[in-house]
Amino acid sequence: MTSAHPLFSAFLQRGLQALIVAVIVGVVSFTMMQALPGDAAYRIAAGRYGYDMMDAAAAETVRNELGLNQHWSIQLISWLSALAQFDLGRSLVYGTPVVDEIATQLGYSLLLAGGAVLISIIIAVPVGVVAGLKPGGAIDRLTLGVSILLRAIPSFALGVVLVLVFAVQMRLLPVAGFRGLEHLILPSLTLGLGLAAVSNRVVRDSVVEALGSEWRLFSRTKGLSARRTATRHILRNASLPVVTYVGVQMAYLIEGVVIVEAVFAWPGIGHALVHAIFNRDIAMVQGTALTLGLIYVLLNLFIDVACRLIDPRMRSQ
Amino acid sequence: MFLRSCAVVLIAAIFYSQPTLAETKSNVTIAAPWEVASYDPAVSGYAIQKLEIMENLVDADEAGTLRPGLATSWSVSKDGLTWTFKLREGVTFHDGTPFDAASATSALERAWKQPGVLSKAPVKAVSAVEGSVMFTLVKPFAALPALLAHSTTIIPAPTAFDDDGKPSALIGTGAFKVKKFTPPQSIDLERNDAYWGKVPTIETASYLASGRAETRALLAESGDADMVFTLDPSGYSRLAEVESVKTIAVPIPRVVTLKINASHPFFANAKARQALSLAINRSGIASAITRFPEAAAGQLFPPALNIWHDPSLPRLEYDVDKGKSLLTELGWVAGEDGILIKDGKRFSILLRTFPDRPELPLVAAALQDQWREIGIELEVSVASYSEIPAGHQDGTLHVALFARNYALTPDPIGTVLQDFGPGGGDWGAMGWQNAEVAKALDIISSTGDQEKRAPYIANVARILHEELPVIPIVWYQHTVAIASGLQGVIVDPLQRSYGLSKVSWSK
Numbered sequence: 001m002t003s004a005h006p007l008f009s010a011f012l013q014r015g016l017q018a019l020i021v022a023v024i025v026g027v028v029s030f031t032m033m034q035a036l037p038g039d040a041a042y043r044i045a046a047g048r049y050g051y052d053m054m055d056a057a058a059a060e061t062v063r064n065e066l067g068l069n070q071h072w073s074i075q076l077i078s079w080l081s082a083l084a085q086f087d088l089g090r091s092l093v094y095g096t097p098v099v100d101e102i103a104t105q106l107g108y109s110l111l112l113a114g115g116a117v118l119i120s121i122i123i124a125v126p127v128g129v130v131a132g133l134k135p136g137g138a139i140d141r142l143t144l145g146v147s148i149l150l151r152a153i154p155s156f157a158l159g160v161v162l163v164l165v166f167a168v169q170m171r172l173l174p175v176a177g178f179r180g181l182e183h184l185i186l187p188s189l190t191l192g193l194g195l196a197a198v199s200n201r202v203v204r205d206s207v208v209e210a211l212g213s214e215w216r217l218f219s220r221t222k223g224l225s226a227r228r229t230a231t232r233h234i235l236r237n238a239s240l241p242v243v244t245y246v247g248v249q250m251a252y253l254i255e256g257v258v259i260v261e262a263v264f265a266w267p268g269i270g271h272a273l274v275h276a277i278f279n280r281d282i283a284m285v286q287g288t289a290l291t292l293g294l295i296y297v298l299l300n301l302f303i304d305v306a307c308r309l310i311d312p313r314m315r316s317q
Numbered sequence: 318m319f320l321r322s323c324a325v326v327l328i329a330a331i332f333y334s335q336p337t338l339a340e341t342k343s344n345v346t347i348a349a350p351w352e353v354a355s356y357d358p359a360v361s362g363y364a365i366q367k368l369e370i371m372e373n374l375v376d377a378d379e380a381g382t383l384r385p386g387l388a389t390s391w392s393v394s395k396d397g398l399t400w401t402f403k404l405r406e407g408v409t410f411h412d413g414t415p416f417d418a419a420s421a422t423s424a425l426e427r428a429w430k431q432p433g434v435l436s437k438a439p440v441k442a443v444s445a446v447e448g449s450v451m452f453t454l455v456k457p458f459a460a461l462p463a464l465l466a467h468s469t470t471i472i473p474a475p476t477a478f479d480d481d482g483k484p485s486a487l488i489g490t491g492a493f494k495v496k497k498f499t500p501p502q503s504i505d506l507e508r509n510d511a512y513w514g515k516v517p518t519i520e521t522a523s524y525l526a527s528g529r530a531e532t533r534a535l536l537a538e539s540g541d542a543d544m545v546f547t548l549d550p551s552g553y554s555r556l557a558e559v560e561s562v563k564t565i566a567v568p569i570p571r572v573v574t575l576k577i578n579a580s581h582p583f584f585a586n587a588k589a590r591q592a593l594s595l596a597i598n599r600s601g602i603a604s605a606i607t608r609f610p611e612a613a614a615g616q617l618f619p620p621a622l623n624i625w626h627d628p629s630l631p632r633l634e635y636d637v638d639k640g641k642s643l644l645t646e647l648g649w650v651a652g653e654d655g656i657l658i659k660d661g662k663r664f665s666i667l668l669r670t671f672p673d674r675p676e677l678p679l680v681a682a683a684l685q686d687q688w689r690e691i692g693i694e695l696e697v698s699v700a701s702y703s704e705i706p707a708g709h710q711d712g713t714l715h716v717a718l719f720a721r722n723y724a725l726t727p728d729p730i731g732t733v734l735q736d737f738g739p740g741g742g743d744w745g746a747m748g749w750q751n752a753e754v755a756k757a758l759d760i761i762s763s764t765g766d767q768e769k770r771a772p773y774i775a776n777v778a779r780i781l782h783e784e785l786p787v788i789p790i791v792w793y794q795h796t797v798a799i800a801s802g803l804q805g806v807i808v809d810p811l812q813r814s815y816g817l818s819k820v821s822w823s824k
Binding site: 038039042043045046048049050051052053054055056057058059061090091093094095096101104160163164167168171174175176177178262263264265266267272275278 | 348352354355356357359360363431432433434436437469483484499500501502503525526527528529531532535536538539540541542671673700701702703704706707709710719722725742743744
């Protein structure tokens with residue numbers, strides 16, 4: 001039996017994974033929300049009406065309206081069966097369809113994450129390559145120091161410092177909000193610097209490794225110029241771990257997005273997830289967690305494909 | 318090459334965004350901590366009302382005096398059971414549909430059935446009668462017009478709801494209409510040129526919710542926001558030094574208060590509650606934490622509530638020795654570690670509070686320290702504020718710390734009745750009854766005659782001052798930073814409006 005095209009099998013595998021992730025994320029986030037202490041009806045009423053209007057009567061209204069008296073198994077089954085029909089329900093707090101909220105917020109978060117990754121690549125690749133070409137040199141040591149410093153500063157503090165410098169002192173960029181491209185720069189830079197602080201070291205390490213490898217020596221011996229060796233062999237080999245590492249950074253991004261979105265008043269999904277958890281908005285939490293889980297799967301798929309395209313050995317496997 | 322083109326794009330983006338300085342600005346940007354994510358007046362009414370998107374039948378000025386809104390006049394029948402609100406004619410909603418008795422009635426009926434101020438009033442029915450809305454009551458209730466000035470009783474257009482009757486748009490009759498809504502962070506507004514009242518001077522406005530106080534202060538300092546509400550003490554003092562910004566602090570009728578479970582054996586006696594109060598260094602808290610020393614609460618109702626504030630009441634004092642001796646009178650004896658003991662029980666209690674108002678956990682920590690002086694061990698739990706009404710209902714609450722707004726409606730009787738009426742309230746008295754207060758509140762709520770009400774109001778204020786079912790700590794200051802060039806700004810102590818329709822830019 002001939003095996004399927006490797007790319008096709010990657011898609012199939014990740015598709016199956018997506019389905020499993022969806023069910024597990026749904027059930028786990030539901031269970032965790034149920035396990036939290038405190039009465040959900042009170043928390044939801046608090047999120048809806050604010051503390052000036054929130055009282056026991058409001059909580060009872062919420063309990064009856066949302067059917068929170070039902071057994072948890074009934075609530076879970078009704079969520080899962082709605083999900084099977086691609087219905088994420090309505091936000092328990094705001095009454096708006098979850099899918100609308102996520103669509104808006106995810107767009108903004110992806111924009112921010114994209115900006116951050118772009119900035120991190122723009123910074124990390126040249127810095128890493130230069131540092132890696134002369135390991136142990138002055139540039140290598142300097143960039144290591146700066147990287148440690150940047151990674152050690154919490155993104156919240158870094159964001160405020162950047163705002164003070166670029167928005168308040170120099171008046172070049174806006175402080176917060178999201179009216180145009182200029183609003184994207186500071187939050188992306190805040191996240192991007194944190195990402196680049198680590199990824200430039202990954203670039204540097206793979207450059208060092210590639211430079212010391214036998215295949216590099218071979219390509220030089222067979223007569224390729226230093227420049228051709230660099231572009232055809234070193235970059236290709238060095239980029240494999242870097243591409244894989246971009247995927248790993250997703251975790252840092254999601255964590256960072258939550259904080260950076262709050263500092264810059266950015267209407268993203270991380271910020272929304274925190275609010276949803278605090279307000280016990282189970283529908284929003286499940287919808288958001290599901291979306292993030294599926295993005296992970298999608299990202300892994302992209303990385304699989306990218307690695308296969310970069311590395312000819314994987315293509316033939 | 319790639320790097321260079323990226324840099325060009327970035328630089329182009331930066332300079333493209335710089336406004337032309339020669340023109341007079343016609344836009345105002347507001348920054349405030351509150352996120353708006355719902356179309357529902359019951360949920361987001363406070364923001365929709367402040368931004369003048371939707372309006373009430375009854376309006377109020379900054380002193381809380383009621384004035385006509387979407388209703389031009391109102392009257393009550395002799396028995397006090399039927400109120401008629403005559404509606405303004407020729408008013409249209411932002412989408413051009415007419416405002417009439419049917420739309421007002423259905424909005425108010427909805428508000429009555431949702432949690433909110435109206436749901437707590439003795440209303441029997443709401444009906445539309447030729448150009449008017451009629452309320453039928455179970456018993457006389459003089460504060461009804463004041464409730465109709467509250468943010469949960471604003472009037473959305475019938476077209477603001479979807480087919481299932483769920484709120485799905487922000488359409489009202491106000492001076493500004495919504496151009497773009499990005500929940501939960503921003504609302505873009507434009508002037509409603511068909512407004513029935515005076516059309517605003519500014520053309521557009523935007524609202525940006527920014528939960529972090531640091532960010533809001535930076536928005537004010539950089540000029541990105543023209544009106545910034547609710548600053549933290551450090552941001553406020555720094556902005557006072559910035560030339561392009563004016564800072565204002567307005568006393569508002571919100572009070573940092575302790576709710577005491579009077580049915581708990583430790584607090585059943587008023588002397589115990591007085592002892593707790595005597596041990597609180599209010600001026601210390603007011604100058605070190607909230608940083609307005611004059612706002613130490615000498616009594617429950619702040620001066621902003623001029624009818625309920627009684628300057629003749631003696632200030633709540635700070636006297637640790639007196640507090641100690643009151644507790645000794647009640648039979649408490651200091652144990653080995655200094656904590657009081659009576660009948661084998663330690664005076665150890667739990668205080669519930671929440672972090673949404675950043676000063677509350679700090680005040681709680683100060684109380685922990687100060688109460689230890691009189692031998693009380695205090696444990697602090699910082700969680701969701703919903704734990705306070707929950708603890709009231711199941712009786713497990715000892716002490717709770719929160720900030721209560723006594724003027725949710727221009728007439729505070731609604732809130733006072735809810736908090737100190739029979740059975741107490743989730744945010745008011747717990748396990749505390751006073752027949753004299755109950756009777757006085759009944760009379761105050763049934764009449765609008767200020768002369769008749771005054772002695773009863775004074776009596777209620779005095780009894781609350783002596784019995785301390787809740788212990789006031791500090792009064793609130795509403796802090797605002799305003800761009801220097803912005804004129805006509807009125808900071809509303811009742812927080813019903815940002816006053817956007819009255820501001821303009823100096824030329």
